[in-house]
Amino acid sequence: MVDHCYDHAAxxxxxxxPVVGIMCEFTPREVILAAxxxxxxxxxxxxxxxxxxxxxxxxxxxxxxxxTFGHHSMGSNPFLEWADLVVAETTCDGKxxxxxxxxESRPMHVLELPQKPDDPDAFAHWLREVGKLRSDLEGRxxxxxxxxxxxxxxxxxxxxxGLRRELAGFxxxxxxxxxxxxxxxxxxLISGIEAxxxxxxxxxxxxxxxxxxxxxxxDRREGPPPVRVLMTGVPMVHGAERVIELVxxxxxxxxxxxxxxGLKPILEVIDPEAPDPLRAIAEKxxxxxxxxxxxxxxRFGSLAALAAQFRPHCVIELVWHACLTYxxxxxxxxxFAEDELKLPYLKIDTDYSPSDSARLALRVAALFETVRAxxxxxxxxxxx
Amino acid sequence: MIGCGVDAGSxxxxxxxxxxxxxxxxxxxHAGQRPDQQALAAELLGQALRAAGIGxxxxxxxxxxxxxxxxxxxxxxxxTEITCxxxxxxxxxxxxxxxxxIGGQDSKIIFLDDRGVRDFAMNDRCAAGTGQFLExxxxxxxxxxxxxxxxxxxSRAASEITSMCAVFAETEIVSLLAAxxxxxxVAAGILRSIAQRVASLGTRGLEExxxxxxxxxxxxxxxxxxxxxxxxxxxVARDPxxxxxxxxxLLACELAVA
Numbered sequence: 172m173v174d175h176c177y178d179h180a181a182x183x184x185x186x187x188x189p190v191v192g193i194m195c196e197f198t199p200r201e202v203i204l205a206a207x208x209x210x211x212x213x214x215x216x217x218x219x220x221x222x223x224x225x226x227x228x229x230x231x232x233x234x235x236x237x238x239t240f241g242h243h244s245m246g247s248n249p250f251l252e253w254a255d256l257v258v259a260e261t262t263c264d265g266k267x268x269x270x271x272x273x274x275e276s277r278p279m280h281v282l283e284l285p286q287k288p289d290d291p292d293a294f295a296h297w298l299r300e301v302g303k304l305r306s307d308l309e310g311r312x313x314x315x316x317x318x319x320x321x322x323x324x325x326x327x328x329x330x331x332x333g334l335r336r337e338l339a340g341f342x343x344x345x346x347x348x349x350x351x352x353x354x355x356x357x358x359x360l361i362s363g364i365e366a367x368x369x370x371x372x373x374x375x376x377x378x379x380x381x382x383x384x385x386x387x388x389x390d391r392r393e394g395p396p397p398v399r400v401l402m403t404g405v406p407m408v409h410g411a412e413r414v415i416e417l418v419x420x421x422x423x424x425x426x427x428x429x430x431x432x433g434l435k436p437i438l439e440v441i442d443p444e445a446p447d448p449l450r451a452i453a454e455k456x457x458x459x460x461x462x463x464x465x466x467x468x469x470r471f472g473s474l475a476a477l478a479a480q481f482r483p484h485c486v487i488e489l490v491w492h493a494c495l496t497y498x499x500x501x502x503x504x505x506x507f508a509e510d511e512l513k514l515p516y517l518k519i520d521t522d523y524s525p526s527d528s529a530r531l532a533l534r535v536a537a538l539f540e541t542v543r544a545x546x547x548x549x550x551x552x553x554x555x
Numbered sequence: 556m557i558g559c560g561v562d563a564g565s566x567x568x569x570x571x572x573x574x575x576x577x578x579x580x581x582x583x584x585h586a587g588q589r590p591d592q593q594a595l596a597a598e599l600l601g602q603a604l605r606a607a608g609i610g611x612x613x614x615x616x617x618x619x620x621x622x623x624x625x626x627x628x629x630x631x632x633x634x635t636e637i638t639c640x641x642x643x644x645x646x647x648x649x650x651x652x653x654x655x656x657i658g659g660q661d662s663k664i665i666f667l668d669d670r671g672v673r674d675f676a677m678n679d680r681c682a683a684g685t686g687q688f689l690e691x692x693x694x695x696x697x698x699x700x701x702x703x704x705x706x707x708x709x710s711r712a713a714s715e716i717t718s719m720c721a722v723f724a725e726t727e728i729v730s731l732l733a734a735x736x737x738x739x740x741v742a743a744g745i746l747r748s749i750a751q752r753v754a755s756l757g758t759r760g761l762e763e764x765x766x767x768x769x770x771x772x773x774x775x776x777x778x779x780x781x782x783x784x785x786x787x788x789x790x791v792a793r794d795p796x797x798x799x800x801x802x803x804x805l806l807a808c809e810l811a812v813a
Contacts, residue, residue, distance in 0.1 A: 515674065527680070529622070530661075534677065537637035541672045544638070 173409065175367050176211065176360045180253055183209050189312050190253045194239065195260035196436040196459055197284050199301055199452045200362045201324035203258075205316045206308040211250045212360045213257065215239035216410025218523035220247060227272060233491045234522040235408060236265045243273050250360065251277075256311060258282050258304070262463055263496060280307050285457065288464045294457055301453040321448040325441045327363045332437040334371035339434055341378050342426040343481050348378040351400075351425025352415050355407060358432055398423040398539045401483035401514070403474065403504060405491045406431040411523055414489050414531070421535045427481040429474055430489070435459060438473070462496035470500075471507050478512050484542045485515040487535070492522040515542060556811055557581065559603075559614045560639070560803025561596050561630060563623030564588070566659025566686060567770060569797050570599040572607050572614070573804035575812070578646070580804070582606035583797055588659075592626040600629065615811035618803040622660075634806055636799045641665055641672045643802030644766050647793055652762035655753060655781060655789065656799075657771035659686040664756045676756040682721035684752030686771050691721060692745045695728050696738045704776025707743035714744035724748070746777055750784035763787055768795040 180190050189208040193200070203210040220241025221234060227244070228237055242248035251257075259270035259281045270279060283300050285293035305316050338357055341348055357374060359367045400423045407415055407430065415425055428434055439458060445451035460470035474486075486508040490497045501518050508516040517538045521527055562569045569585040584602040589595050596619075604611060619630035620639040627633075636658075644651050645667070654665040662684045663677040678684050682691075693700040707713075714736050718724040724745075731741050749771075765787050767778050772795035782789040792798050 530677075530680075533635055533637075534675075537635040537672070537675060540635055540638045544671055 172357065172359045172367060172370070175364050175370075177249065179361055179364045179366070180209060180211060180250060184253055189255040190250065191308075192251055192254035192257040193260070194258070194266065195262045195282075195284075196431045197260055197262065197456050197461070198258045198282060199304070199456050201321060201328050201441070201452045202301065202305050202308065202316065202449070204324040204327060204363050205320040206305075206312055206314050208255070208308065208312065209361050209363070211254070212408070213239055213242075213248065213251050213254070214406065214408040215242050215248070216408040216412075216523070217242070217247075218410075218525075220245055221523060228269060231493050232265050232269075233263075233405075233494045235405070235411070235491055235494075236269050238411075238523060240269050240273065243277070256280060256308075260284055262461070263494070265493070278311075280304060284461075284463060286463070286465060288457065288467070288469065294453070297457050298450060298453045301449060301456075305449065318448050321452065322443045324363075325443040325448060325452065329440055329443065331362055331368060331371075332440070334368060334375065335437045336434075337375050338371060338378070339427075339437075342424070346396075347424055347426060348381065350419050351402070351428060352412060352419055355412060355415060355428065355432060360409060394422065395543060398485065398542050399426045399481070399483045400424065401427045401429060401474070401478060401481060401486045402433070402489060403429040403486060404489040404497050404501070405494055406433075407489065408432060413523070413525060413528065414519055414521065417528060417532055418487060418535055421532060421539055423535075423539060426483055427477045429470075429477055431461075434477065435461075435473070462500040467500060470504075471511075474504070474507060475512065478514065483514060484546065485517065485538060486512065487538070488516065488518045490518060490520045492520055515545075556615045556808060557607075557609065557613050558804045558807030558809075558811060559600065559617040559629075560800040560805070560807060561600070561617065561619045561621075561624075561627050562636065562639070562797075562800035562803060563592055563596065563619060563621040563627055564636075564659055564770075564799075565622045565661070567796065568592070568595050568599060568621070568623070569800040570596065570603045571797055571800040571804045572603050572609075573801060573808060575805075575808035580797070580801060581609070583794070583800070585796065588623075592623040593628055596627050596629060614807075616807040618807040618810065620799055620803045631807070632810060634803060637663070637665055637672060637675050639799045639802035639806065640768060641667055641802065642805050643798035643800070644768060644792055645671070646801065646805055647798070648764060648766050648790070651764055651766050653765040653787075655765060655767050655785070657684070657686055657749070657753060657767075657769040659770060661685055662753050662756070662769070662771075664753070664761065666760050666762075674760065678752065678756055681719070683719055683724060684749055685721075686769065688721045688724065688749060689745070689771060689774070691725055692728060692742070695725060695732075696742055696745075698738060698742060701774060703742050703746060704774045704780075706739045707746050707780070708776055709739040710737070710743035712740055713747055714741045716741075716744045716748040743780075746774075746780045747784070750777070750781045753781065754784040758785060758787075761785060761787060765789045766792050768792045768798045770796045772796070 192213040200210040215238025224237040224241035261267045285297045287293045571583045572581040582603040584599040619627035624633040666674040
């Protein structure tokens with residue numbers, strides 16, 4: 172997928188078409204696609220760039236922001252270097268202020284996120300913000316973003332989200348044909364690439380025929396069946412997959428990923444025939460259950476629906492260190508998991524450094540021992 | 556039938572041999588950690604076998620736990636110290652609801668119900684609140700580790716140790732002593748601070764009976780200070796440093812009949 176993205180972005184640049192960097196699932200990709208540009212995710216997942224970022228940014232900031240900014244200082248992310256514009260979403264304070272530093276040397280459009288998802292004034296404001304993004308893209312790139320182009324972009328994104336939903340749906344099977352880690356790899360950095368969509372279709376055909384990928388849970392001929400895990404919390408961006416790997420290597424399969432790199436942004440379909448397509452787009456994004464919202468009640472509805480569909484045995488929440496909104500909200504998620512979903516809950520607070528891997532593996536193993544013991548399954552240990 | 560439990564802890568390795576029908580271990584052995592886990596485990600196992608008057612072929616199964624658990628080649632299975640600790644303490648105090656464990660390099664609270672482990676909370680990110688912190692303090696004060704509690708009982712005004720970091724806490728201890736604080740007051744302050752660190756792991760859902768385990772539970776008087784911090788009475792487990800190894804040995808017995 173990353174190869175496709177690289178080739179795609181390189182080809183676009185040769186054609187003189189713009190690349191637009193984004194760092195948040197609130198940025199409406201349809202509007203960027205309708206401008207003839209490619210929306211590319213810039214979220215840093217590399218720990219190698221964190222040190223460079225800490226020259227400017229505080230150590231006590233989330234690793235995703237630091238890694239992204241480190242790429243900016245080091246010039247090490249080709250997509251950022253190609254970007255003709257960066258959309259600076261005000262998702263959180265750390266990101267907002269980091270973007271101010273980045274804006275010193277890169278073209279930027281600040282997109283202000285709403286805070287109160289249940290307030291009609293918040294939506295009106297959000298709709299104006301999406302409209303301002305449309306105007307800015309039109310002015311910068313000399314294009315007209317017509318309603319028809321928006322409708323085409325909606326159809327393209329609906330198709331992409333639909334394919335990704337279908338792939339993720341395989342995880343609801345009793346024996347999922349792929350691991351959560353493999354599913355995560357099937358998430359592209361750039362939306363709307365035809366080669367990616369064809370790969371999704373191919374994967375759906377293969378998995379639909381019951382073909383198990385190498386190393387998939389189906390390949391396990393011995394040992395107890397894997398523990399089914401619902402992961403929630405922060406995104407696991409490209410390069411930052413350590414925790415899901417650690418969880419699955421402890422004898423589990425992550426059946427649902429309630430986060431921005433998983434199911435969260437792909438659950439809703441936009442009506443391409445809506446009378447006002449920009450409004451329809453704005454509505455879809457406005458519904459994202461992000462922890463920066465107050466109150467973020469939709470997240471609990473989503474967790475309940477996903478738990479019913481994917482039948483996890485436990486909930487593991489990932490919080491990037493110093494991600495305050497997810498960290499604080501984790502108390503409510505724990506209560507919801509334990510009291511409403513009746514599922515054991517484990518929070519993992521970590522960053523991109525592997526120094527705590529052994530300690531995290533211990534917690535995960537202990538959680539799975541508890542889950543297995545309660546299911547009355549095979550003994551608590553892992554036979555070697 | 557005999558099960559063997561090896562707890563390769565961060566500071567001390569322990570070996571316990573349990574007969575499946577017995578309450579008391581057949582034998583146990585422990586020694587300070589060294590890099591060669593395999594050799595140390597073999598040595599301790601040899602000691603325990605001699606003490607029990609049996610041979611290695613009498614051991615049905617071996618379960619390893621603790622930080623070095625993956626390195627113990629004799630083990631048939633590895634189980635985390637959370638499950639082992641719970642199993643060991645439940646065999647001593649059947650109705651136990653909460654276990655507070657202060658080991659060499661971590662501290663944890665394990666929450667149980669009738670079916671076993673329900674939840675757990677761990678501090679393993681910093682040295683404050685661990686046995687190693689107490690070792691540092693004991694060296695600074697010139698009071699043997701096991702005597703810290705007794706020394707603290709002589710305190711009339713416990714010093715306040717506010718540093719969250721073991722390194723800065725050491726500086727704080729030095730400053731307090733330099734300012735004329737009595738070692739007993741500082742000792743009391745240290746034990747209070749460690750108890751508060753452990754209590755901060757979460758008293759949500761902390762139900763009685765609360766059992767105290769780990770090497771730190773051998774410090775007489777720390778249980779009372781912990782009780783005050785938790786707001787609940789705390790009982791020290793029998794041989795509190797051996798409970799995880801005991802649990803591992805009991806799980807080994809269960810594994811042998813499974």
